[in-house]
Every structure is written in structure tokens, then in C-alpha cells.
Amino acid sequence: xxxxxxxxxxxxxxxxxxxxxxxxxxxxxxxxxxxxxxxxxxxxxxxxxxxxxxxxxxxxxxxxxxxxxxxxxxxxxxxxxxxxxxxxxxxxxxxxxxxxxxxxxxxxxxxxxxxxxxxxxxxxxxxxxxxxxxxxxxxxxxxxxxxxxxxxxxxxxxxxxxxxxxxxxxxxxxxxxxxxxxxxxxxxxxxxxxxxxxxxxxxxxxxxxxxxxxxxxxxx
Numbered sequence: 001x002x003x004x005x006x007x008x009x010x011x012x013x014x015x016x017x018x019x020x021x022x023x024x025x026x027x028x029x030x031x032x033x034x035x036x037x038x039x040x041x042x043x044x045x046x047x048x049x050x051x052x053x054x055x056x057x058x059x060x061x062x063x064x065x066x067x068x069x070x071x072x073x074x075x076x077x078x079x080x081x082x083x084x085x086x087x088x089x090x091x092x093x094x095x096x097x098x099x100x101x102x103x104x105x106x107x108x109x110x111x112x113x114x115x116x117x118x119x120x121x122x123x124x125x126x127x128x129x130x131x132x133x134x135x136x137x138x139x140x141x142x143x144x145x146x147x148x149x150x151x152x153x154x155x156x157x158x159x160x161x162x163x164x165x166x167x168x169x170x171x172x173x174x175x176x177x178x179x180x181x182x183x184x185x186x187x188x189x190x191x192x193x194x195x196x197x198x199x200x201x202x203x204x205x206x207x208x209x210x211x212x213x214x215x216x217x218x219x220x
């Protein structure tokens with residue numbers, strides 16, 4: 001774990017040399033509600049239960065048009081696991097199917113605005129696009145792939161503020177809504193994904209390599 005953290009911090013330092021202001025967060029997250037609805041007459045639906053995992057998020061900020069805001073883009077990826085999944089048809093839960101181990105992984109990319117209130121507080125708003133892969137096994141085996149609209153709303157509190165380096169903690173909410181996708185069931189049936197959502201709550205540690213907008217305007 002220490003070696004992994006050292007590698008990620010080194011990556012953040014290297015990226016900051018190119019972008020001058022790079023934020024990196026290392027998070028744990030849970031998904032209290034996830035739903036994947038297929039485009040079929042009986043509206044088959046999958047709801048993974050108790051998913052919990054980890055993610056890494058990079059924010060590359062290349063401009064600060066005002067003292068209170070940094071503008072850039074975010075890139076995040078994560079992996080979570082869930083204990084089972086529930087199946088629904090026509091809005092009713094099906095009790096005769098069960099699953100064992102399941103996993104979900106994703107990658108998102110989009111523009112970002114980070115609003116800074118003084119040195120200690122930051123609020124992140126980042127809409128974007130992502131891809132998501134879900135796999136589960138049991139009475140029914142499913143592999144699902146979606147392209148999503150993603151919205152990340154986050155808060156950071158910075159407890160260490162030095163020239164060129166900041167450290168703190170973050171918490172946030174992340175919503176993903178499928179725009180297109182498909183699910184393969186038991187290698188026999190392939191369904192188009194028509195709707196659903198993935199609701200994620202995350203928390204972790206945050207690093208910022210470089211100067212945030214208050215630092216830049218203070219230096220001037």
C-alpha cells in the first residue's frame with residue numbers, strides 16, 4: 001500500500017510539472033443505489049447490493065480566471081465489489097434468482113470547476129462522460145457495459161497549505177446515468193440498456209500539487 005501511494009504521489013508531482021496545478025484524491029466509496037433497466041417488454045432490471053470500492057481521481061487545472069475558481073478537467077477511475085444483486089421484472093422483485101460475487105469498474109472524463117473559499121475550503125463541480133463495466137455470477141451470469149453521463153459534486157477541506165502543496169480530505173456525491181449500453185445474460189441473450197442510475201458517495205484524502213487560485217492572486 002505504501003509503495004502504491006508513493007507511485008501515485010510521484011505521478012501527481014510529475015503531472016503538476018506539466019499542468020502547474022494538479023489535484024489528486026484517493027477515495028473509498030459506496031453505492032447505496034444502483035439500477036440497470038433493459039429495453040424489453042417486461043423491463044428487466046438489475047440492482048447490485050452493498051457495493052463498496054476505491055477510486056483515484058485527478059483534476060488538471062490549467063486556469064484561474066478569478067480568485068475563487070480554478071478551471072480544468074477531471075479524470076477518475078474506480079473498482080468496486082458487491083455481495084449480490086436483485087432482479088426485477090415489471091417493477092416486481094424476482095425471488096427465484098440469486099447471484100454470488102459481482103464487480104463494477106468505470107472510467108470518467110470531463111470539464112471541472114473548483115470553487116475555492118479562502119485557503120481551506122473547495123467545492124468541485126464536474127460533469128462528464130464515462131464508461132462502466134459490470135459483471136456478476138450466480139443463477140444468472142451478466143456482463144453489462146454502458147456509456148454514461150456523469151456528475152461529480154465534491155467538497156475538500158485543506159488542512160495543510162504551503163506554497164506549491166496542499167493536503168486535506170474530501171467527500172462527495174457522484175451520479176451516473178446510462179446514455180447507451182448493453183447487457184449479456186448467460187451468453188444467450190443480449191439486451192439494450194434503456195435507463196438506470198448509479199449513485200455513489202465517496203470520501204478520502206486529497207493532495208494538490210501547485211498553487212490554487214487564492215495562492216495565485218495573492219502572489220500577484
